[in-house]
Amino acid sequence: MLDKAKSIEDYIVKVRRTFHENPELSNQEYDTQRLIVDELEKLGLEIETVGNTSTIARLIGSKKGKTVVLRADMDALPIIEESEIDFKSKNDGVMHACGHDAHSAMLLGAAKILSGMRDKINGEVRFFFQEGEENFSGAKKIIEAGGMENVDGCFAMHGLPTMETGFANIEGGYRLTGCDTIYIKFEGVSGHGSSPQLAKDTIHPACMFVTDIQGIVTKNVAPQEPVVVSVGRINAGTKANIISKYAEIDMSMRYFDPAARKVVHDAIIRHANAIADAYEIEVSVDIEESTLSLKNDDDLVRIAQKTSEKVLGKGKNILMKPLMASEDMSYYFQHAKGVYINMGFKNDEKGSVYFPHHEKFKIDEDYMVYGTAMFAQFALDFLDSELY
Incomplete structure (x- = not known):
């Protein structure tokens, strides 16, 4: 041949x-x-x-x-x-x-x-x-x-x-890994930077979420199971003295085992809701499947x-x-x-x-x-x- x-x-x-x-x-x-x-x-x-x-x-x-x-x-x-x-x-x-x-x-x-x-x-x-x-x-x-x-x-x-x-x-x-793109959107209440108590900031909770999610990979997934969760985009705020009503986070996730994928998906939703609840704001989580492993x-x-x-x-x-x-x-x-x-x-x-x-x-x-x-x-x- x-x-x-x-x-x-x-x-x-x-x-x-x-x-x-x-x-x-x-x-x-x-x-x-x-x-x-x-x-x-x-x-x-x-x-x-x-x-x-x-x-x-x-x-x-x-x-x-x-x-x-x-x-x-x-x-x-x-x-x-x-x-x-x-x-x-x-x-x-x-x-x-x-x-x-x-x-x-x-x-x-x-x-x-x-x-x-x-x-x-x-x-x-x-x-x-x-x-x-x-x-x-x-x-x-x-x-x-x-x-x-x-x-x-x-x-x-x-x-x-x-x-x-x-x-x-x-x-x-x-x-080859499967790939998902995950969109997180926090919604709070805008206000003046001098009176944060009258608003519901979303930037601080969003930052908390970004630093928190790596714990999902290390604590919820077996160490022998490769999973990568990367934050590629954060968008929030319009001006230094305005409390941001919205904060958006775009993430990419790679995985092999579909079971591990579900664990991470569930944990991302759970952590996002917990942080939103702690700061008295709303959150939506949209998981978009790109391709399977x-x-x-x-x-x-x-x-x-x-x-x-x-x-x-x-x-x-x-x-x-x-x-x-x-x-x-x-x-x-x-x-x-x-x-x-x-x-x-x-x-x-x-x-x-x-x-x-x-x-x-x-x-x-x-x-x-x-x-x-x-x-x-x-x-x-x-x-x-x-x-x-």
């Missing part, structure tokens, strides 16, 4: 560079979608456009069997590119700084390979080219459109500069590890700690078992060392043949497996 990927490497690189030069923000990937659909039509696949800019393509094999999803994201970020490459972004202030351009190019490469192997496909390969990963909206749109109906397993990957090109990280358990299925991990040995060779699977980052791939995992892997693209000589979302982010394009082969080989391995 790696040889097949290498035989179309020029195609994969060309497509990726076209994506890179023409990045588009979440849910606005119209030109990206048009290019993807044009390429898929050449392969004779069943194509359906869904959501704003997402695309589902179906490849039906020669024999009936299971259905496997291969997914790639395709949105860019609002970042001014500072990398030194010949195909820099032509869209000012927008950059493929997370490698989604490579993910989509590799999936197109896999579709190209597999479309020529229909006689060896026992079942259906479903390709998701997904919009809006960065704002956690795209997976929901594909699911709402019926993309996950009758799916038995799903697979996705992300490139990282924490491993050299040709290496991967494939392991079970929780791999992602947990790899052990059976699919074993298949992916065997796939890795075929594509990368033995000894190329590197273990690493779970990331506290989040991904909406987790929503697909609510409908079918799945596995999400990391692929290395670190190359010091090429300057491929920057972590995603950096203005100098740069991949080692050599890694894309490995990613393309992993996509295609996993699909065959899963469909040929005896699971289900």
Whole structure:
């Protein structure tokens, strides 16, 4: 399979560079979608456009069997590119700084390979080219459109500069955190700064709450369970001598275990209400789910590890700690078992060392043949497996 990927490497690189030069923000990937659909039509696949800019393509094999999803994201970020490459972004202030351009190019490469192997496909390969990963909206749109109906397993990957090109990280358990945004709003009574007893201040209680919530993580959650609660914004007051009627706090929370998540949610509500009660003011707590934590299925991990040995060779699977980052791939995992892997693209000589979302982010394009082969080989391995 790696040889097949290498035989179309020029195609994969060309497509990726076209994506890179023409990045588009979440849910606005119209030109990206048009290019993807044009390429898929050449392969004779069943194509359906869904959501704003997402695309589902179906490849039906020669024999009936299971259905496997291969997914790639395709949105860019609002970042001014500072990398030194010949195909820099032509869209000012927008950059493929997370490698989604490579993910989509590799999936197109896999579709190209597999479309020529229909006689060896026992079942259906479903390709998701997904919009809006960065704002956690795209997976929901594909699911709402019926993309996950009758799916038995799903697979996705992300490139990282924490491993050299040709290496991967494939392991079970929780791999990415869930993410919630929490909005706290205290409401009191405004008044003159010289007579605080005639008003109900909200700034002091809000500050008490900010210093108090870290105790939730340390005292209510087991120390072995990673949870991060960060306050990213506080807004209160209009003038130095006016007691502020309102104080707003925006928080971000990351977690792995849904049970720990509920403990923290309940505690945040409890502490906010207790502080509001102590200072005789009102409070509202609005918890907005961004995405769920992602947990790899052990059976699919074993298949992916065997796939890795075929594509990368033995000894190329590197273990690493779970990331506290989040991904909406987790929503697909609510409908079918799945596995999400990391692929290395670190190359010091090429300057491929920057972590995603950096203005100098740069991949080692050599890694894309490995990613393309992993996509295609996993699909065959899963469909040929005896699971289900």
